[in-house]
Amino acid sequence: DIQMxxxxxxxxASVGDRVTITCQASQDxxxxxxxxxxxxxxxxxxxxxxxxxxxTGVPSRFSGSGSGTDFxxxxxxxxxxxxxxxxxxxxDNLLITFGQGTRLEIK
Amino acid sequence: xxxxxxxxxGLVKPSQTLSLTCTVSGGSISSGSYxxxxxxxxxxxxxxxxxxxxxSGSTNYNPSLKSRVTISVDTSKNQxxxxxxxxxxxDTAVYYCARDADYGGSNAFDIWGQGTMVTVSS
Numbered sequence: 330d331i332q333m334x335x336x337x338x339x340x341x342a343s344v345g346d347r348v349t350i351t352c353q354a355s356q357d358x359x360x361x362x363x364x365x366x367x368x369x370x371x372x373x374x375x376x377x378x379x380x381x382x383x384x385t386g387v388p389s390r391f392s393g394s395g396s397g398t399d400f401x402x403x404x405x406x407x408x409x410x411x412x413x414x415x416x417x418x419x420x421d422n423l424l425i426t427f428g429q430g431t432r433l434e435i436k
Numbered sequence: 437x438x439x440x441x442x443x444x445x446g447l448v449k450p451s452q453t454l455s456l457t458c459t460v461s462g463g464s465i466s467s468g469s470y471x472x473x474x475x476x477x478x479x480x481x482x483x484x485x486x487x488x489x490x491x492s493g494s495t496n497y498n499p500s501l502k503s504r505v506t507i508s509v510d511t512s513k514n515q516x517x518x519x520x521x522x523x524x525x526x527d528t529a530v531y532y533c534a535r536d537a538d539y540g541g542s543n544a545f546d547i548w549g550q551g552t553m554v555t556v557s558s
Contacts, residue, residue, distance in 0.1 A: 330499070361542035372532055372548035373483065379541035416483055420542035423496060425473075425485040 331355055331421050335428030341436045348404040350431045352417035357397050361420040364393055364402045367430075368413045376415075377402065409435060438463040440533050440549035448527075448556050454520040458533030458549055465514045466491045471536035473545065474507060474518045476529040484529075488536050489516055523556045530554075 332355040342348050352362065360380040365373035375384045377393035380400055390405045404411055412435055417428040444456035458472070465472065473488035487497035489507045497505050501520070509516040520527060530553050534545040 359541070363542060363544040365545070372534075372551055373545070374548075375544050375546050378539045378544040382539070384544075384546070418483075418544070420544070424498060425488075425543075427483040427485070430482045 330424055331358060331419055331426060333417055333419055333426055333428040335417050335431055337431060338429060339432040339434070341434045342407050343436045344407055344409060346407045346436075348407050348411075348433065350402045350415055350417075352395075352400045352402070352428050354398045354400075354419055358419045358421065360396045362393075362395065362400045363418045363420065364391075365416045365418060366411075366413045367416065373416060407433075407435075438535065438547055440535065440547060442531060442533050442549045442552040444552060444554070446553055446555060448523055448554060449558050450524055450556055451522055454518070454523050454527060454554055454556070456518045456531055456533075456552065456554070458516050458518075460514045460516075460535075464511075465509065465516065466511050469538050471496075471543065472507075472509065472516045473534045473536045475532045475534055475545070476527075477532070477551075478526075478529040486518065486520075486531075525556050528554065528556045 334353045362380045364377040367373040381393045392403050394401050414430045414432045416430050439461045441459045448454045471488040474486040489495045504521045506519040530551040532551045533549045535547040536543050537546045
């Protein structure tokens, strides 16, 4: 099984800060990596697919990069509405797994 | 636009079978190249993919749950369903259905239901 290690598990930042979350796969997954935002009591929302592609309608302050085993998710300028938990997710044709999540709070 | 809605009992007794249905509205479950997945999330914890089905009926399951899971599709009703047998308290979670779309590289869950809470308790 491909394991996803996401860090940090929680993060506190100020409005306007640049925020970075990382996700590491236990083996090469090419660019088969997606990022989701989940607000309390809500279903997750797809933000980034194939490691670096912005889903339609998602603000451009969100971005992703990486390939192989190491991936990064960035919010260029944190906004109050970005408070949520963020998950990476890898796609293997036989088993889909998520990272443990990063809870993002406003400082 | 396409929307998903989960339905089913909110309380299941230990050792019994959990049964949920996801109804697809705003589009045909058979149109396009989509898988249809079930994902769950225990309170305060992360997301766990349970399995998925293609409209042809082919399925993939999480190996950790495979022995207890059955996912089926009813294209005439625009629904797909989850059955999880021999449940224990560890199966208590919010259960989501989601559309699993081919983005050319990976697949991603682009549309989600609102989720339904299922508690396993006697």
